[in-house]
Amino acid sequence: MYKAITRGISVTVTPRYMPEESSPDDGRYFFAYTVEIINTSLERVQLRARCWTVTDERGRVQEVRGAGVVGEEPILGPGESFSYTSGCPLTTPGGTMQGSYVMETASGDVFNAEIPAFSLDVPRTNRILH
Template structure:
């Protein structure tokens, strides 16, 4: 697990290779990731946008932007956390992702960025 704290918000990431959804012969490698977002501030925050940088070990790169996460824009109260699971399909057995969330302080309506730590996605057989 990796984590990063920025602007009083801790983002932790765990990754999992999903062999049942992967087809190495067709160059399809599916990974899931679980993200936990902890609000260590004294004010509630709302996650409004996400931005991802996705790197595949074949040299390809893509950026993904969107509203919220997994179809919602969660509000996270002080001391609480929000967790979700999503996935990423790569063309090789290794890659990495990083990005940021746009958040809103619900008391002041001020927008701020929270960094998502870089995390690796590696098929277990690649480590042998």
């Protein structure tokens, strides 16, 4: 689990490898990640947009930007939370993701809430040779 807090907006990410959606022989590795956003501030906020930076094991970088998350722009009052699960395909067995959410307060103040950097890794079996 990875966590960041910006202006009272807590973002926690839990990634996992999805072997049933992956095909290593074809260079396809699929990862799911669950995000929980909790508003611990005293003001109402709305998630307006997202910006992700995805880096694979070879250092190739892809940026993903768009409105909201999973087709929604959730509004969170003080103490409220929103969770969703999404996914990321890679052509390498590992990489990283990080980014930010564009948040807007009820008074119109806009700020970026950090999404913590997290690792995407295929579980590897360590073998001991005798």
